[in-house]
Amino acid sequence: MADPLIALVLLGLLLLCLAAGLWVALSLGAVALVALLTFSNAPAGLVLATTFWGHSHSWALTALPLFILMGEILLRSRLSNDMFSGLAPWLGRAPGRLLHVNVFGCAIFAAVSGSSAATAATIGRMSVPELTKRGYPQSLILGTLAGSATLGLLIPPSIILIVYGVATEQSIARLFIAGVLPGVMLITLFAGYVAVRAWMNPELIPQEAKQFSFVERIKASRNLIPVALLIIGVIGSIYTGLASPTDAAALGVVLATLLAWLSGGFSWKLFMDALLSATRTSCMIAFILLGAAYLSVAMGFTGLPRNLATWIAEMNLSAPMLLFALTIFFIILGCFLDGISVVVLTTSIIMPMIAAVGIDPLWFGIYLVIVVEMSQITPPVGFNLFVIQGMTGINILEVAKAAFPFFLLLLVGVGLIAVFPQIVTYLPELMSR
Template structure:
């Protein structure tokens, strides 16, 4: 009988990769992996019911637990907003308006993903919603204009994860509740690291465009002051919509879900103002919203079921306890825990990672002398990494559904941004003041 948690983990990952590479639907692959793991390692499960009763009960409960979340209600609404902006001419107008302003920056419109994801992250608090909405608006437009598909996909995958780091953030709320850390301070602490990560992405895009000029189309346009002023008529309505949605959240006037509804209303008003909306556009936007939302929900169900199976087999807890017993130095401990979270990100969704490991990991972190506020931001970075770590990287799956590209191509495009995220983790570890500055500054005031 196999009971070693490391061996269990390796077997589960091999099974999962086998299914995913066989072109079976992602949600089905995750569910099948969980079922097979339960059948193989039945001896590790509580001997209360027959194995098939256990599978049925666990699948039903995990489906309910995964989807019974009010925070998920914002997801389809934000996707609908993005669909309306995309199906009408508003997304084209946005990029047309940004073109003169970004023309002098190396990489030009490739920075749109970084800027748009940073702004939308502050609206939705969801990595999935950020990636899906911005991807719907930008990917086709960038490809039509001759920009590098690889760099567009990679920047979207990396920037989409900012939905967890730039407040409001669901992961920060969960961590704050479980660790008894102020959620308000967590929100403030996440802002500078989020901007740091976005800046690293933009710097990489600048360097990549200098090294390989083919990633950006050749444009000989010279823009005048009138061009800059004229572009404002395309930018002003869209930025007004963003300010209204953001302002309603930060002003305490609306929840993210209510703000998403406000955003849909604003998108319809803008599309009507620009005379670029019709019944067919609305119908297609609704149908695509349903398809994307169901796809994401199916993946969430599959990941939720697999997370429950991993929990039943005791893998996450066993690995956490093993690390805690190694007696490492504080910084070596952080390195090992970081590697553990990257590995767990291959088989668990972000919320499950936090909930299943924090009761074991947090006491070890506190004993080693690390600040729980800082560790909260570190943990959010680890969850972000899990979003673009195969095979359970939600952002990768969402981008695959939007772009139609093979997962191997998306992984290759995402790798530089994955490494940049690790660089950001190293920076906040070496310079924890990046995390503490805003909470200390606001407290001092």
């Protein structure tokens, strides 16, 4: 059987398993088992045992549950409310006014949580009622929240970048550094869109009843100090080389717990809730990663990735054409799977293709995360859409409609890093000098 046909058969089997409601990890394992038994002579059981053992004690992977726990602690603390009250006085006169709180609030919280869903839930819980009460249009409230919350996937410490780094054996620290400028680029695009809408249609944005003096703004900014300390402690320790991502994650948990306790209202019960929630999420991701590792090893035994890479190379497909095709593929796949599943499902097959056309795997990691960000705001399986629907009770299609301009902005972001790859590679190259 020709290699492209084998790939289609295995892909069809995977989609069939997922459509039947089988867990993602079990679906990956089932496809790997079929591939080993049908298209190779390798002992499937022995490969399963050695793969699970070899991939279950990865030191780099230790950062994942720690960053998840840090986000869960912050989700249950008062720091998010302090962040809102610290930002609001500064944004009252900007074009779009307090809608920028969603954009910048999500960006800041993304930098300390690493989770898109946690960012949407935390910022939305305080911003949606406040902005609705002040008369801001529902579509812009929901759109800025859904779109900006996707920054949790890109701005370090990003959970999905850790997953990509482990799956592709890339440096997690370099991936974190590479995500900074693209994150700033997307924040600028989102804030610029809000400003342009406000300039084009000023009556959309209500006037603020209270005007803050400069002294009042400075006083309000004190509320941002705890969050700033956390960001500096976690991200700064990685960028300066003082700590590995895993060490920084452990530091983040300690700092988040301390700051949550000092801010008041954080109890032992809330800490245990955060611990249990982080354990559930971490186990789910680890299970998916083990299934993906088994599939990746199975693909290696079948020789399929190598042969597909050769096949693509023989097609003389240019890097831009391959990226165009992959963008369409990932957007469609993201309509049905969450971001982490998309990454672990595809890396074992896609990476040889990327290597065949000479695309930098570091750059590709950031590209992949931005494309996966789109899946967070596309129905029917957009996690941010579900979070906002559950929080507001608004129909998910209405939320998706409000988020659509930000989907297009993410597409613009993909185009910008494709045309100007230095946006991704400049900081990692600077840090390695």
